[in-house]
Amino acid sequence: MSPNSQTALTRADRALTTPRPLVALSAEYAPATRIPAHRHHKHQLLYAVRGVMTVTAEAGRWVVPPQFAVWVPAGMTHTVLAHGALSMRTLWVAPDVSRRLPRLCGVHLVTPLMRELVLRAMELPRLYNEKGADGRLVAVLLDELAALSPAPLHLPWPRDPRAQRVARALQRRPANARTLAEWARSVGGGERTLARLFARETGLSFGAWRRRMRLLHAVERLGAGVSVTAVSLDCGYESASAFIGAFRRELGVSPARFAASGWGDRRPRQADEGGVRPLAASSA
Structure with a gap:
């Protein structure tokens, strides 16, 4: 683990013991930094001010x-990987502070209001006055957290070993163009069986799952500074224009604009499925 990661985890331990409903921290990570599997007894909001991360x-x-x-619910074991330099802002939220907070892990657009609230929360003293202006700011921030809407940036993972073999192979090589029937023969199952497994266990058809996987791979690679043309080939698109069209349809912005500055005030299409329930004892 890098020195930055160790320092961040030490500060996180302190935040976890602070007797306040919400605590804010900032951290900077070098490219390819990996925070190993861990979990917390508080909810966590990880905000990417700059850079791309994968949870x-x-x-x-x-x-x-x-x-x-x-949004990472309390008790969910997870890892974090930085793609390129990562500037992160973290909110730690006591699990009993509100019943309206999200119950599922999910990626959410940070509105201009929430951004300013998060940045202001970074300036709060550790033991801020809960009855004064600082406490009122935290209350507004908690209201904003309760109103979060998920974006289509989650790749659900199948549980069946056959479907998992397909998923792992596609993640290793996103450009793989095998048909569902070819995958079924490869893993020793029927085409309909494999289709049902993906639909039942991920909430997505096999084709939709593969498109989502390629989209997220593209976001990671663009965040690491790879060119649009190289990413389109890496993801299996026949041309850069086909990749640009698919990226824009899903996320409402071109890959070039994303690579330059992120979404800004553009709002992507909301996800049909927001995430998964917190896991009491899972491994990443």
């Missing part, structure tokens, strides 16, 4: 571009 848990993977944040 991985037993049930899936969440890719977090600039100006987005991922």
